[in-house]
Amino acid sequence: MRNDIASRAREIALALTSWPSVTGSAEEAAVERLVYCLGPMASTSTLPIPNDPRRNVFWLKRGRGRRTIVLTGHFDVVPVDDYGDLKPLAFTPESLLPEIVARLRRTGENPLALADFESGDYLPGRGLLDMKAGLAAGIAAMETYAGEANLLFLGVSDEEDRSAGARAAVPLLPVIAREHGLDIELVINLDAISDQGDGTVGRVVALGSIGKQLLTAFVVGKEAHACYPQDGVNAAYLGAELLTEFELADELAEVSGNEIAAPPTALHAKDMKSGYNVTTPAQSWLYWNTLQHRRSASDVFDIALMLARRAMARAARKVARDIPVMTYAELAARVAPDEIKAKADELAALTALDLPERNKLLTAHVWAKSGLSGPAVVMGFGSIPYPAVSLTDAGLEDAIKAAVRPHGLSSVRYFPGISDMSFFGESSGDLSAAAANTPVWGTGFTMPESAGFPCINIGPWGRDYHHWLERLHAPYAFETLPRVLLSVIEAVMNRR
Incomplete structure (x- = not known):
């Protein structure tokens, strides 16, 4: 035999x-x-x-x-x-x-x-x-x-x-x-x-x-009572505009000859409320699968930022407020590195949590330490890049x-x-943009x-x-x- x-x-x-x-x-x-x-x-x-x-x-x-x-x-x-x-x-x-x-x-x-x-x-x-x-x-x-x-x-x-x-x-x-x-x-x-x-x-x-990069959006709204929604900005709604913009977006579907890298699709979209109440969500977390042939992380990120800003311009007309879009690297620059590192090390020990979840928690921590207030969208990456x-x-x-x-x-x-x-x-x-904008890079994985x-x-x-x-x-x-x-x-x- x-x-x-x-x-x-x-x-x-x-x-x-x-x-x-x-x-x-x-x-x-x-x-x-x-x-x-x-x-x-x-x-x-x-x-x-x-x-x-x-x-x-x-x-x-x-x-x-x-x-x-x-x-x-x-x-x-x-x-x-x-x-x-x-x-x-x-x-x-x-x-x-x-x-x-x-x-x-x-x-x-x-x-x-x-x-x-x-x-x-x-x-x-x-x-x-x-x-x-x-x-x-x-x-x-x-x-x-x-x-x-x-x-x-x-x-x-x-x-x-x-x-x-x-x-x-x-x-x-x-x-x-x-x-x-x-x-x-x-x-x-x-x-x-x-x-x-x-x-x-x-x-x-x-x-x-093909390559893969997991794009993320940490969305910050402004809480309001459900009877007075105009007093705030619903983070779930802002997330919905992002979902509409990113889903199957041609701009992120790379073509090489007769071969097409599948367009982006959402793998997760959820607000960050801990339970039921009649207050609108203050924060939400989303991420998308994206596939590449030749594009660098910087290329992908630039396109993602363009799509996010387009979505938030549309949302701004409805809620009558500006909604800035920033990168995780820009957010992290506002917080002492030691504060970020301490939280990242703490999350690295929580091996039962998947990488996107750890990135969510670290982004939320950095946002809380930044002194900024919503509404805003923080774009980043959420897992190991391929x-x-x-x-x-x-x-x-x-x-x-x-x-x-x-x-x-x-x-x-x-x-x-x-x-x-x-x-x-x-x-x-090149993956340098992913390294700079993945919160747990170097602690959650190498x-x-x-x-x-x-x-x-x-x-x-x-x-x-x-x-x-x-x-x-x-x-x-x-x-x-x-x-x-x-x-x-x-x-x-x-x-x-």
């Missing part, structure tokens, strides 16, 4: 899926299973992530010389509560399959999923698509490979939460390269792509990855395209979802310097990941993908 690359890829994928790492739990079990699948090799090691219970897994397969290709991917998954009464089977694809088919036949709720499963080409299971099958293809390809390249496998323990695994691994790669005499020529990320059609969209090599990356070596790009073409793959410029490519690849946008390696994505495809109908197109993942990886490795090594 070990000589049959497709059978081996399937075997590894099912083994990895059956011993999962759900974000926040089962960390050591997942590492143990990954090491087990790699086999009893002296060059396998696990390295801790600072201030985190999880570990990354490294495996170096020696070739001849210094030239090295890295294959990497995350092995954490999202929770499984959405499976309902099938939750006990969520990590056992072969047992889950007939039960899902029976449910879909009974309910009729998703004809496409039922047709997929009945075709025999798709397997269900949490994490099988996103992304144990990608890891399995990488491991199977490495086991089979017998050429000149050094192959370095890097399994990162967290991408689904805050990419702690990749952020910890990036500064280690140059150290590992020096210690082992490696010249890293390419990083291949193994992440999955969703395709609701015939697989054409999924059978691709991505020559870069820099957009792109391949810059035209000759390498041509070699990769030629290598994948015989396997039926095409190419796209940007992987359409956020991924660890942002930390391994060649970054295309950002490594971009590794700057040529980085691409080649992974499995399927449908509905992060959903109980998550399913993998098995023939491509097990039969095609490992061979594609081998072809790309050879193509890179044949360049001189």
Whole structure:
């Protein structure tokens, strides 16, 4: 079986899926299973992530010389509560399959999923698509490979939460390269792509990855009794004008050739009242997902400030008051750094709070210390940024395209979802504006310097990941993908 690359890829994928790492739990079990699948090799090691219970897994397969290709991917998954009464089977694809088919036949709720499963080409299971099958293809390809390249496998323990695994691994790669005499020529990320059609969209090599920045707005109104709303300014209303302005705003939907980064959409909008009363909200907190191809954080922020000022000009006409829009950096400049740092350190210890929530609390604290009064809007960023990356070596790009073409793959410029490519690849946008306007930057999280390696994505495809109908197109993942990886490795090594 070990000589049959497709059978081996399937075997590894099912083994990895059956011993999962759900974000926040089962960390050591997942590492143990990954090491087990790699086999009893002296060059396998696990390295801790600072201030985190999880570990990354490294495996170096020696070739001849210094030239090295890295294959990497995350092995954490999202929770499984959405499976309902099938939750006990969520990590056992072969047992889950007939039960899902029976449910879909009974309910009729998703004809496409039922047709997929009945075709025999798709397997269900949490994490099988996103992304144990990608890891399995990488491991199977490495086991089979017998050429000149050094192959370095890097399994990162967290991408689904805050990419702690990749952020910890990036500064280690140059150290590992020096210690082992490696010249890293390419990083291949193994992440999955969703395709609701015939697989054409999924059978691709991505020559870069979109970036993500989480824009925030801390909105300050002026409280008033609900019977006299004109005496104040309702922070919920100001937030609604911001929502109207930002939702699907074309100005933040970046276009590169035929590829479009999805426009912004609100992920959170809520006032900051603690309970019911008849006083209008004094403050509200909003944030938006934004995606980029080449734009820097400064570019994104300038557009966001323009949109916010346009929205507040509209609101000002209704409430008959000026509503200034400022940046978090401008607000923070009004408060002693020591006061901000003390609160930031306090919030950093509250690890149960997500990063946007910590940024909200710190912004509210700084506002309270600033001596300013509302109405006003404070714009900032609320989480870890994912820099957009792109391949810059035209000759390498041509070699990769030629290598994948015989396997039926095409190419796209940007992987359409956020991924660890942002930390391994060649970054295309400066993040200094994000650093200055993310309240918990440096306390709630740290950002490594971009590794700057040529980085691409080649992974499995399927449908509905992060959903109980998550399913993998098995023939491509097990039969095609490992061979594609081998072809790309050879193509890179044949360049001189």
